[in-house]
Amino acid sequence: MERHNSPALASHSQVIEVNIDIDPDRGTSSFPPISNPSPTSNNKACRGGTCDLSYSKDSPERWDSMRKLVIAVVLCIVFMTVEVIGGIKANSLAILTDAAHLLSDVAAFMISLFSLWAAGWEATPRQSYGFFRIEILGALVSIQMIWLLAGILVYEAIVRLIHDNGEVKGFLMFAVSAFGLVVNIIMALLLGHDHGHGHGHGHDHGHGHGHGHGHGHEHTHDHGHSHGHEHMHGHGHEHEHEDQEHDHDHEANTITTKHHHGHSHNNDMKESLIKKGNKKPKRNINVHSAYLHVLGDSIQSIGVMVGGAVIWYKPEWKIIDLICTLIFSVIVLLTTIKMLRNILEVLMESTPREIDATQLEKGLCAMDGVVAIHELHIWAITVGKVLLACHVTIAPDADADRVLDEVIGYIRRDFNISHVTIQIERQ
């Protein structure tokens, strides 16, 4: 992102050239003040700096999330050292394996922390959209690790099945995984549902969501519902979660009915924007992916606990252990599917779910002077930061400037998309 002033702007007799050194790595992204600030700076073009493509350094949300994650990391490391020492002393492989799982938790937290930190870097010419994408990739790596761990646990269950009695002590398994479960629950509470207040500690006792206690599939749905707002990062814009599912059925009847609603729907949305503005809590995707990791671990701990109890009580019924582990691993995988879908959509540069592209197009076409819209692309840098680019064909006699202003204003107001690039073409 750099600007070049043409010599025509300078009112002096000499030519004033602004040379900006581009350092391909991170270098100068804050621009030297230009001697002749353009008198036309209206808010159509985004002047200077990074215009919202990176967290400002003192964003409270960022610090809050970072603090939570740091506390979680420290706790995790403490517990892990305890387990490692205990495991070496008792010479038990089971305890060491659990310590390894905690290590994976630490890795996931580190990834999230790094993503959060990286999001604060300013955009460079090479990385012109800022560093928000890192959190998406970090979440992807995190989820792959969850899957890997689920596979490893299933493998361990099979190994337990094969190896006959001597090496498996049911009681030990039970105790270790109970300890791991407690640790994970503490961390889930720490990272968990934060309704937009600046809670540093997060010992929110009011949250009787039944974390991890064997609600199995319904637990997934519970989270499914409350995760509806994870898309709404920093937007006041919202659709009800149920509607989301309908919006993106690519069926012709859904599309045509939308067109009947047209203008009136627009008004409704404006009102709902104002009303429900900031009530939806924002959850940071990094904290959320760390939370998912911890949740998955606690579900698996339950599975191992059940298996351990079974083996302890009736050592012959080993197959139940395997079945339990399999079931719980599947449950863990199910919890990750929603986030995986979001990640996939962002990485595929698809239209974000919360933006209704058909309506946007309809609204634009209905504007004065606009003849047609083509090459409309709406995509997201990360969940919540949306960009738009399109070509607008206007009538030959229309005022390009005015139409541009209107279009940008409309998109900003109604859809809260701030990074808009419109190419106006005359017919």
Added chain:
Amino acid sequence: MQEKKDAMFSYQFPDGDRRLAFSRQSSFRHSHWDPPLPSPSSTPIPLMPRSHSFKPHLARSDSAVGLPLLDNSGHKDATWVALILAPVRGVANGSRPMKRLALMISLNVAYSMVELLLGLFTGRVGLVSDAFHLTFGCGILTFSLFAMGISRKKPDETYTYGYKRLEVLAAFTNALFLLFLSFSLAVEALHAFMQDESEHKHYLIVSAVTNLLVNLLGVWFFRSYARVNIVYWKPEDMNYHSVCLHVLADSIRSAGLILASWFLTLGVENAEVLCLGIVSVAVFMLVLPLFKATGSILLQIAPSNIHPSAFNKCSRQIASLEEVLEVSQARFWELVPGYSIGSLSVQVKKGVHEDRILQHVNGLYNDLGIQDLTVQIDYE
């Protein structure tokens, strides 16, 4: 009003006036609920032409985004049989690499099933772990296969840029898996170092040899991609490269295991640690360039095949035009290797006709290799 609409209509499907890069697209307005029209321009223009080397061209006869028509094979029947047959049909109609990959995946799956059952019934843990490993790898390869199949779909309303990105994503997942693999091999080496016992038993050798053979077959299929540093011309390149590296890494691992057990029989101490360590490092070095390349595309980094000074030069050239006051917010990114997209904002003096500027700017950036450019012209 009707004539105006007709005039618009013919404008949207232009026979002439294809000089202008920005006038080739059909409007979304006209394409959704009309049945797919036989447009005057012969065939739906795909997102990427299927020519083998997609170099940036000066002729602007290729559109940036294909006409958003429905998929021709309209699978409206949601019966289970159709769902299961769909991937089979997809592979059968697919390209040659797809078929080869499908063959390899089925071989691997069959082999790992056999291994798993054998391991379960005879109680050998090593076989089971190997089977798990293979299954994971097969899962990732299946994702690559799926990406190959689905990437030919035309762009639609939600995926306005098409499905080609999935290939890059599949390549990234492969690379990630290989990184995990190298890490786990390192852990295994450490484990063997600390435990100081030899875990190799003879049945594992048979399995390793078979594994090696199957993977060498895969390397042979994708032999043109068996290099570490490749210049990517098309998105499929990345996918094929990642598949090739995957089987290559697997075969190196099997070879390492075979070597280790041979050294052990020769009496070399710590052979296992050495071999596993070397294999781990080798896989890591193999995968790193691919990981970086796919990662940088997914992170929206500026196109790597274009030097940053070229962007500067273009900016300056535009700014040096008489009517132009300022060029700002120039951002570029790569959708897939070979296809770059950008947007920028140009401040011009009042009353300037935008056509000329648009043409000029588009021409400049097209020469650089940016296929899809959106230029916002702000009047002073």
